[in-house]
Amino acid sequence: AKAACDSIKKERSRAYCIFSEHLRQELEIRSYVISHIDEAVENGYIEIYYQPVVRTLTGKLAGMEALARWRDPVYGFLRPDQFIPVLEEERLIDKLDRYVIRECGRQLRRQIDAHRPIVPISFNVSRMDFQLMDVLSEIEAVVRENELPRDYLRIEITETAMVQDSDKILKMIDRFRGNGYSVWLDDFGSGYSSLNVLKDYHFDELKIDMEFLRAFNDTSRKIITSVVMMAKAIGIHTLAEGVETREQVRFLRSIGCEKIQGYHYGRPMPYDELLVHCQERHLRAETREEARIYEK
Ligand code: C2E
Ligand code: MG
Numbered sequence: 247a248k249a250a251c252d253s254i255k256k257e258r259s260r261a262y263c264i265f266s267e268h269l270r271q272e273l274e275i276r277s278y279v280i281s282h283i284d285e286a287v288e289n290g291y292i293e294i295y296y297q298p299v300v301r302t303l304t305g306k307l308a309g310m311e312a313l314a315r316w317r318d319p320v321y322g323f324l325r326p327d328q329f330i331p332v333l334e335e336e337r338l339i340d341k342l343d344r345y346v347i348r349e350c351g352r353q354l355r356r357q358i359d360a361h362r363p364i365v366p367i368s369f370n371v372s373r374m375d376f377q378l379m380d381v382l383s384e385i386e387a388v389v390r391e392n393e394l395p396r397d398y399l400r401i402e403i404t405e406t407a408m409v410q411d412s413d414k415i416l417k418m419i420d421r422f423r424g425n426g427y428s429v430w431l432d433d434f435g436s437g438y439s440s441l442n443v444l445k446d447y448h449f450d451e452l453k454i455d456m457e458f459l460r461a462f463n464d465t466s467r468k469i470i471t472s473v474v475m476m477a478k479a480i481g482i483h484t485l486a487e488g489v490e491t492r493e494q495v496r497f498l499r500s501i502g503c504e505k506i507q508g509y510h511y512g513r514p515m516p517y518d519e520l521l522v523h524c525q526e527r528h529l530r531a532e533t534r535e536e537a538r539i540y541e542k
């Protein structure tokens with residue numbers, strides 16, 4: 247019994263060591279991120295990866311989501327959950343997002359100059375961004391500098407963003423839309439206020455949170471079906487996130503979910519890789535005329 251007891255004690259203290267080591271490293275990365283965000287943006291440690299979004303009905307590429315990556319010379323590859331929440335809490339997220347928006351604009355300009363079919367880009371905006379910068383002016387400047395049509399850029403706002411400053415955000419969304427930008431509600435169903443958000447805010451598209459697909463049982467399928475029906479009834483487009491299997495694609499097609507994003511069609515990757523990936527997978531970009539038909 248004594249031996250067993252000792253071994254438990256040893257086990258515990260080791261677990262504690264591992265835990266505190268993990269915590270220490272997390273805190274270290276946290277303070278590193280805070281003090282190096284400017285440098286990371288200036289020196290190009292921030293890269294934008296793009297994940298394909300596919301039109302369910304046609305199987306064509308209907309867009310791509312810009313997702314930030316931090317490739318650090320000291321820490322290597324940092325995951326978004328290692329830097330996005332820190333930057334939000336420290337009110338530094340605008341430094342990243344200004345850069346991301348600029349890069350998206352440049353990326354669209356490169357596509358136009360290369361005479362490729364333009365693949366619209368959606369990018370993520372944090373609640374905190376609205377306190378730190380004039381998001382609309384930032385986007386407008388990028389559109390002007392690159393001479394872009396406005397419908398190539400789409401704004402994603404997460405559901406949890408609606409909790410605070412709701413009046414301000416409501417006005418912002420209407421201003422975006424009034425200026426010709428489409429605004430998407432990201433991570434729908436992940437927050438506590440989903441239905442209120444749909445009632446009060448005017449979104450163009452709803453991204454159903456991937457949590458619902460993860461389970462993919464009878465209940466979650468019924469919930470997804472109802473969400474798609476409800477969105478259709480009130481005139482909002484639908485996109486399912488986190489789609490990984492053919493079975494999920496088949497289901498989403500059968501219930502009329504309009505767009506699909508997930509590892510099944512491709513992970514987020516650098517733009518040049520995405521080009522090759524789409525070629526190999528015969529994922530062709532939909533034309534502007536096609537997009538107009540579906541996005542009315
Ligand atoms: P999000 O906007 O909901 O982006 C979708 C996340 O799901 C991405 O994680 C993507 O890599 C991941 N994902 C896509 N398909 C699948 C799938 O089939 N299976 C699984 N398991 N995951 C999938 P990522 O890139 O790690 O980004 C996490 C979150 O960080 C994003 O969630 C977004 O809220 C935030 N984020 C990323 N880039 C930016 C940015 O530039 N600015 C801001 N403000 N937030 C960003
Ligand atoms: Mg998003």
Ligand code: MG
Pocket residue numbers: 432433453455487
């Ligand atoms: Mg999402």
Ligand code: MG
Pocket residue numbers: 433
């Ligand atoms: Mg998310």
